Amino acid sequence: MDFQLSDDQRAIAEMAGSLFGDLCSDDRLRAFTASGDSWMPDLWAKCVETGLHALAIPEAAGGSGLGMTELMLVLEAQGRGLGMVPLWRHQIAAATLDRFGAPAHQALIDQATTGEALLSLALDGLAGSTGVALEARPEGDGFALHGRVPALPLGIESAAALLPANTPDGLRLVLLRLDAEGLDKVAGMFTHGEGVAELHCRGVLLSAADVLPAAALAWVEPRAIAALAALQLGVSAEQVRRTVAYVSERVQFERPIGSFQAVQMSLADAHMDIEALRSTLWQLVYRLDADLPAGPEALATRYLACETGHRVGHRAQHVHGGIGVDLTYPIHRYLYWSRALGLALGGSAATLERLGDWLANNDTLGWKYDLAEHPTL
Template identity: 65%
Template sequence: MDFQLSEDQRAIEQMADSLFSDNCDDDYLRQWDSSGEALMAPLWALCLETGLHALAIPEGEGGSGLGMTELMLVLQAQGRSLAQVPLWRHQLAAATLAHFALGDAAQLAARAARGEALLSLSLDSLSAAHGIELQASACAEGWQVNGQVAALALGGQAQAALVPVRVEDQVRLLLLDLDAPAVRRVAGVLSHGEAITDVQVEGLLVSADRVLPAPALAWLEPRAIAALAALQLGVSAEHIRRTVDYVGERQQFDRRIGSFQAVQMSMADAHIALETLRSTLWQLCYRLDAGLPAPSEALATAYLACEAGHRIGHVAQHVHGGIGVDLSYPIHRFLYWSRALGIALGGAAACLERLGDWLSDNDKLGWKYDLEEHQAL
């Protein structure tokens, strides 16, 4: 097996690393915190200029037509720099429309690839305790939609968003026009700085093509999990790197605290959690790009991303001591991002419960090479 990246993939990885490290350092993050801006507009403009915003959008719609592996490499670089740009939501929403939407809804993918429209998406309601609060009922015009979507990322800046909606006894994806008169928005900000909007929908009439076919959600969800896990991998890798640098310099009792056995073991556990997430994420992206089913792989990756973010964040804060809670010191940002990503993934307990339900209904383990597509090799 060849685990090496191709030359094109390495070029994408290096470009993303340079773009984010050169334009989103600690000084810029401090300035952005007090700016009141919803996203890092100059950085987003660079993403549009370099095409990073359209890697996963099909070529037929004006995108690069690449896979989750390439997007994962870019999102890791974004996570390491904590860059507030809507890379994964924008292009995965557009890619979903390109694959499943019809009529005017499908044309929005091409506008997104050209950077003429900003798209968002939220699958948070799939794991929320209160469930999906958006309902669609059939009417003469197509569908009448009522309900709400909580904490939609960039809901005040995007023109449209893909969100789960309950249609009779099914959960489908709705392309929601956020500028429609029947949509009311209340802006907010999450603890890690991401701009969100609570969306209230009352009596919105939409055409039939705005509710995507049932397979669209099954296609989108594992890719959204991979994107969030890739961000978590980048955040956690930089979290560990900075913490290792700190414990290698900080002295207590006339010794560097990195020489203490308890600190070494804690950092080793954090590194193991990171590498476990890395290997499962790579397998998930491989299967998605190869067109193979990946329901259990996605759920396992989501669980490990939540666990890694929590464990690494806890260890890093603990060994930093008092300076870890000083907001003038940058390490707290990584903890905030890890917690936010864990919430977006649904939390470790919920992911593990869903994986357990899947395993109870399937007699083959998703991580073992005994599935039909492997038997044919």
């Protein structure tokens, strides 16, 4: 087996690392926080210029036609830099419309591919305790959308969004145009500074084509998990890197605090958490790119991403002591991001319960090497 990246993949990773490293310095992030802006349009313009915004959009639709592996490399770099741009939501939404949508959606896909229009995506209700609050009721030749979405990322700035909704045929992804009649939006701000909108739908009319087939939701969910986990991986890895640098310089009792065994063990545990997440994430994106079933792998990745974000963030803040809560010092931003990503992933408890249910129904797994490939969730 060859576990090495290809030359093209290394080039993409290096380009993304350079882009986010240059445009997301501590000074730039400090200025962004002070500005009160909801995202970084200048950074987004660079992503569009370099094609990073369309890596996972099929070539036939004008994108690069690459896989989740390449997108993961970019998102890890984005997480390290804390770049406030909607890279994964935008292109996963566009790729979903291209794969499962109708000819009526082509103009929107074209605008997304060129960067003229932003697309958003929110699957939070799938893992949240309150469930999905949107309902698409049949009306005429289409549907009327009723209900609420608590926090759609960049819901004010985006042109359209893919959202899960209850229908007479079960949960479906629906395409909601964010300038539709009957839609009210309330602007807000998420934990890490990203702009969100609370949506209230009062009979928003959808065409039959705007309610995507059941397969669309099953296709999107593991890819959304992989994308959020890749961001969490980048955020956590950079937290540890910065923390190691800090404890190597911070002196207490006439010696660097990094020389104390308790500090070393704490950061070693954080490193192991990160590498466990990395291995699980790599397995998930491999299966997604190979078009293999990936239900339990996605749940395991989601669980580890939530746990890693929590544990690494806690250890980094603890080791930094008082300066860790000083808003003029940069480490707190990584804690905000890891918490926000954990919320978007839905938390570890519900994920572990869902994974446990799957294992209970597939309890012969691993006893023989000649068993058929595991079923989907």
